[in-house]
Amino acid sequence: MTSPASTDSVPPQLSAGPRPAPGPAADEGLARRLRALACTAPLHDLDARKANLAGEYSVYGMAEVALAAIDLVTLNMDFDTGADHDQIVARLIPRIAAQAPRRPVAEHERVARWVLENLINVGSVDRGFRAVYGTFAPDGTYVRRDYDFKLIEEVPGPGGTVYLRTTDEAVNVLVGALDTDVTSAQIAAEVKLEVLINRGRLADAQLAAEQARYRTVQYSETLRRALEATRRNVRAVDWLNTVPDMIAEALDHVADRYRHENAILTNIRRARDESEDPEHKRRAAELVDIVKDCIRRHTQLQSRLLEAGPLFRAEQDRQAFATPLATSGIDLYGHLLAPVLPLPLERAVRVTDSFFARGTGLRTPVSVRVGDLVDILLTPPMEREHLGAEMPEPDLIATPDDSRFSDEQLAAATELFDLPADAPRRLSGLLAEARRRDPDLPYLVALLAVHAASPPVGTAYRQGEQKLLFAVDDGTELDDPEFGGADLVVGTALLDAVGMAADRTEAA
Amino acid sequence: MTEHVEWSEPEAPASSAPAAVTPADAADAARLVAFGLQPKLQPARDQEYTELLRRYREDPAFARLADAVATGLGLVVLEVSPRAGMAVTAAEDSVFAVRMGDYARRTSADGGDRFLHGLAHLAVATLAFPRPEDLADDGYIGRVTVNGVDAFVRQACRRLEDRAEQQGENTDPATDAPGLEAAWRIWARRSATGATKDARRLAGSTTGIVGKAVAFLTDSGFLHRTGDDNGGTYRTTSRYQLQVRDMAGGAAMAELLELGVVPVTDGTAGLVPAEDTEDLDLVADAALPFHS
Numbered sequence: 040m041t042s043p044a045s046t047d048s049v050p051p052q053l054s055a056g057p058r059p060a061p062g063p064a065a066d067e068g069l070a071r072r073l074r075a076l077a078c079t080a081p082l083h084d085l086d087a088r089k090a091n092l093a094g095e096y097s098v099y100g101m102a103e104v105a106l107a108a109i110d111l112v113t114l115n116m117d118f119d120t121g122a123d124h125d126q127i128v129a130r131l132i133p134r135i136a137a138q139a140p141r142r143p144v145a146e147h148e149r150v151a152r153w154v155l156e157n158l159i160n161v162g163s164v165d166r167g168f169r170a171v172y173g174t175f176a177p178d179g180t181y182v183r184r185d186y187d188f189k190l191i192e193e194v195p196g197p198g199g200t201v202y203l204r205t206t207d208e209a210v211n212v213l214v215g216a217l218d219t220d221v222t223s224a225q226i227a228a229e230v231k232l233e234v235l236i237n238r239g240r241l242a243d244a245q246l247a248a249e250q251a252r253y254r255t256v257q258y259s260e261t262l263r264r265a266l267e268a269t270r271r272n273v274r275a276v277d278w279l280n281t282v283p284d285m286i287a288e289a290l291d292h293v294a295d296r297y298r299h300e301n302a303i304l305t306n307i308r309r310a311r312d313e314s315e316d317p318e319h320k321r322r323a324a325e326l327v328d329i330v331k332d333c334i335r336r337h338t339q340l341q342s343r344l345l346e347a348g349p350l351f352r353a354e355q356d357r358q359a360f361a362t363p364l365a366t367s368g369i370d371l372y373g374h375l376l377a378p379v380l381p382l383p384l385e386r387a388v389r390v391t392d393s394f395f396a397r398g399t400g401l402r403t404p405v406s407v408r409v410g411d412l413v414d415i416l417l418t419p420p421m422e423r424e425h426l427g428a429e430m431p432e433p434d435l436i437a438t439p440d441d442s443r444f445s446d447e448q449l450a451a452a453t454e455l456f457d458l459p460a461d462a463p464r465r466l467s468g469l470l471a472e473a474r475r476r477d478p479d480l481p482y483l484v485a486l487l488a489v490h491a492a493s494p495p496v497g498t499a500y501r502q503g504e505q506k507l508l509f510a511v512d513d514g515t516e517l518d519d520p521e522f523g524g525a526d527l528v529v530g531t532a533l534l535d536a537v538g539m540a541a542d543r544t545e546a547a
Numbered sequence: 548m549t550e551h552v553e554w555s556e557p558e559a560p561a562s563s564a565p566a567a568v569t570p571a572d573a574a575d576a577a578r579l580v581a582f583g584l585q586p587k588l589q590p591a592r593d594q595e596y597t598e599l600l601r602r603y604r605e606d607p608a609f610a611r612l613a614d615a616v617a618t619g620l621g622l623v624v625l626e627v628s629p630r631a632g633m634a635v636t637a638a639e640d641s642v643f644a645v646r647m648g649d650y651a652r653r654t655s656a657d658g659g660d661r662f663l664h665g666l667a668h669l670a671v672a673t674l675a676f677p678r679p680e681d682l683a684d685d686g687y688i689g690r691v692t693v694n695g696v697d698a699f700v701r702q703a704c705r706r707l708e709d710r711a712e713q714q715g716e717n718t719d720p721a722t723d724a725p726g727l728e729a730a731w732r733i734w735a736r737r738s739a740t741g742a743t744k745d746a747r748r749l750a751g752s753t754t755g756i757v758g759k760a761v762a763f764l765t766d767s768g769f770l771h772r773t774g775d776d777n778g779g780t781y782r783t784t785s786r787y788q789l790q791v792r793d794m795a796g797g798a799a800m801a802e803l804l805e806l807g808v809v810p811v812t813d814g815t816a817g818l819v820p821a822e823d824t825e826d827l828d829l830v831a832d833a834a835l836p837f838h839s
Contacts, residue, residue, distance in 0.1 A: 391665025398795030
């Protein structure tokens with residue numbers, strides 16, 4: 040929790056005395072800045088509290104990890120859901136590991152989870168933060184107010200899963216000064232990006248591209264909310280002018296950005312391919328990824344926009360053309376829910392209490408006779424007889440073991456193929472080594488090597504394998520007394536398990 | 548069943564001269580009320596129940612007797628019909644009434660939680676019967692989902708937040724007066740869901756609170772669970788419609804009026820937004836949403 044402001048007693052405001060506040064407008068600005076300041080407090084708090092953790096954690100920069108976490112969640116927020124908890128932890132670990140490379144991975148993971156849980160603020164019932172700040176009311180009295188905010192919130196996903204989303208507050212903390220028109224800010228960022236690329240300043244260009252991506256995410260988040268409202272309620276939204284205008288505007292925006300980003304993409308690709316400097320090349324490649332991601336998000340946004348029209352028409356059919364009924368009675372939303380929500384809590388609770396008391400139905404009270412109770416308590420637990428008849432013992436016939444190779448041979452072959460990723464070997468060498476161990480082993484080795492020539496890439500991808508055995512024919516003839524064909528180069532490829540997991544979730 | 552044959556005999560004299568109520572009549576009337584106390588029991592599934600319902604409708608003396616038994620037990624008869632059965636509900640302070648303190652712990656200590664639980668019930672009813680027509684139409688079957696209810700309330704809260712922002716209001720409550728915080732903020736700032744160690748819904752989150760409400764209403768025979776999508780999907784029963792229309796809605800309205808809040812809508816069409824009540828145009832179809 041963020042600590043409240045100092046609790047010094049506030050000097051009483053004398054109505055006759057000079058007004059201490061410079062005016063409501065200035066005070067409002069101050070309140071806004073105080074709230075913005077409060078949003079950063081949980082991050083500072085992490086570094087202050089890491090000393091209280093059991094163990095030596097001062098080596099970790101918790102605020103840095105927290106900002107990285109907010110970054111990751113923001114970038115992984117999809118249109119429908121949010122970021123996956125475990126995936127964020129997995130992606131945080133490299134940075135944490137870099138901070139303290141000698142510590143065990145389990146500890147890195149613990150740090151990642153600790154930071155993430157603290158950003159959600161798991162311990163509090165609201166799962167949020169509260170800061171206290173003071174303002175002057177119009178009549179000059181000093182009022183302390185509670186400011187509640189969240190940085191990362193948990194939202195329900197399909198199938199009962201829980202996803203993470205960053206809140207507007209967090210995005211504001213992260214990027215700063217986003218209190219501007221989204222569209223124009225994006226255009227500005229992209230113009231800047233183009234200029235930077237043309238001048239070859241890729242480091243700055245990457246920064247601008249990332250900013251552009253944050254804005255893209257924020258833009259689609261704004262639109263997602265607007266569309267959600269539309270979906271919920273056709274008449275709450277002005278379908279004559281406002282929404283069609285908004286959709287048209289958004290489609291224009293998508294088309295515009297798409298064209299723009301494709302142009303940028305072409306530019307960067309050229310920069311990537313022409314550049315001699317490997318650092319430039321790497322940065323350009325990263326930029327390509329970022330811009331591609333922007334394009335993907337725009338496409339997603341566009342498909343959403345196209346769905347809005349048919350959705351509206353279906354709802355319109357259902358609602359507007361139904362036979363009208365003679366209505367009387369209560370409109371639950373207009374008469375009850377809508378008027379209750381703006382009331383102060385102590386008054387609103389009277390209405391909801393009244394609804395609860397009459398709206399929940401009845402419960403028949405449970406009463407227990409002492410006689411029954413004694414019986415129940417003394418009855419031995421029921422024998423479980425509902426398991427059905429006893430199964431006859433199956434009559435098993437031992438099948439002769441006709442495997443061509445024994446388990447030991449397989450283990451020996453697997454050991455041979457356990458090659459370091461940076462040192463592939465020739466099949467001929469492997470065969471020779473196998474022959475020294477066991478005259479039968481070369482057959483198994485040859486078999487496995489031939490299989491590796493067509494490695495099960497798809498399966499490894501789906502199952503998130505860490506590494507994969509492969510074999511390549513480079514044209515060399517195999518010189519061996521027992522086998523003929525190509526002298527394959529056999530090696531182990533390391534796979535990016537985290538990246539693949541991310542791809543799979545995106546594809547799903 | 549034999550009872551019915553036995554007791555249908557004296558019906559003929561009953562119509563000519565007010566027959567004295569026999570203990571057996573009283574037993575039958577009480578039996579009918581006892582059926583009504585099992586809200587999940589379908590009248591069509593039980594022949595004795597069906598017979599007693601028929602007798603209630605055809606024999607006014609028996610009907611009065613059953614009503615009297617119900618009243619004496621502290622019950623209110625909402626409707627007696629083949630579709631809803633003997634729909635009774637608890638009168639205020641009856642032993643059958645549900646108390647908030649029994650319903651959920653914490654509520655006595657925390658006014659916010661108490662409000663959230665009450666609001667969840669109101670919101671479920673609102674989504675189940677989004678338009679006044681739906682509440683009035685006996686044949687209407689409403690459908691709700693847990694996530695849908697939460698999203699719908701959040702949407703309403705967001706509109707209020709936007710409106711407050713446009714008017715430049717500072718809605719942050721004063722620190723020492725939590726009771727003066729605007730009600731919508733309580734819902735808005737509670738998290739929608741949360742990861743728990745045993746993969747169950749976080750009880751204190753808003754979806755947890757709505758989930759509790761629909762589960763309770765299902766036990767009351769007011770909702771039927773139809774699926775697991777969106778946190779659980781449910782459809783309404785005719786009893787729920789009666790309960791909301793005849794009991795809960797009116798009582799809550801009366802309370803609201805007592806607070807001096809007079810909601811302005813014209814009775815016939817909540818569909819047409821009034822000129823200056825900006826948030827009321829959400830009214831009727833605020834809920835229509837959940838297609839899927």
